[in-house]
Amino acid sequence: MNEFVQSLIHPSPQPGWLRWMRQLLPPLCWKCSKVLGGKTYHEPASPFLCKNCLIELPWTDPVYHCLQCGNRTAEPNRLRCEECLDDIWDLDESRSGFAYNETIRHWILQLKFFGQEHLSPLLGRLLALSFQNSTWLERYDSLIPIPLHSTRLRKRGFNQSLLLAHHFQKNMEANFPEIQVHWLRRIRATRPQTELSLAERLVNLDDAFSASPDVRNKNILLLDDVMTTGSTLNVAARCVKEAGANRVGALVLCRKMWDTLE
Ligand SMILES: [Zn+2]
Ligand SMILES: [Zn+2]
CATH class of the missing domain: 3.40.50 (Rossmann fold)
Structure with missing residues (x-):
């Protein structure tokens, strides 16, 4: 992907203190807010939905x-x-x-x-x-x-x-x-x-x-x-x-x- 395309993709505007706070918290399921085990939000393969919510999506x-x-x-x-x-x-x-x-x-x-x-x-x-x-x-x-x-x-x-x-x-x-x-x-x-x-x-x-x-x-x-x-x-x-x-x-x-x- 070239630089122009990259420039069109804005990173989410989160203040530094919020990013810092979120790193301290365990990740939560985006849908039901259940605590997800293990990784933090910032790891590329971090979980974002619990297994149940992922299965229930209308694939x-x-x-x-x-x-x-x-x-x-x-x-x-x-x-x-x-x-x-x-x-x-x-x-x-x-x-x-x-x-x-x-x-x-x-x-x-x-x-x-x-x-x-x-x-x-x-x-x-x-x-x-x-x-x-x-x-x-x-x-x-x-x-x-x-x-x-x-x-x-x-x-x-x-x-x-x-x-x-x-x-x-x-x-x-x-x-x-x-x-x-x-x-x-x-x-x-x-x-x-x-x-x-x-x-x-x-x-x-x-x-x-x-x-x-x-x-x-x-x-x-x-x-x-x-x-x-x-x-x-x-x-x-x-x-x-x-x-x-x-x-x-x-x-x-x-x-x-x-x-x-x-
Ligand atoms: Zn869930
Ligand atoms: Zn048709």
């Missing part, structure tokens, strides 16, 4: 999901589920680490809207854990975190997808696709997709992205924190493909399954 089943849209399916290894049979997707495939639930939602909201950047190493590690022993990533040359528009980036101070990509990479073995932050730009400020209806979501994203010619003939993996209907990732995939990319997949930390859509 995506690598077999029972639609390869096209990433939605949960009743039958194994479905290329396309009923819901996306008639849809024309620009994404070639979609994967998620977890289904969207209250626990994951809480962590993502804390990270994005309450400045809790220290959660990004945890989320990156969780995503990496969900891909342990998987060779799936090897089919991609480059990974592009979904960019924020410059106005939102200034307001938030960081791009959560880039933080996630960085910590995901740190927890993975070799053969990780190269992270590219300049290959896709958000050139138009759009309203948050969560505020809009399905029809409005599609119009809202018209011409929202611009892709670099560097994507030509590359297999590109787009990374985002949440996938709801998939419209943002699909529009980004279309833009990258129009610029000459070969295969374009999507990876998200968590996906809202259709049966839980509001």
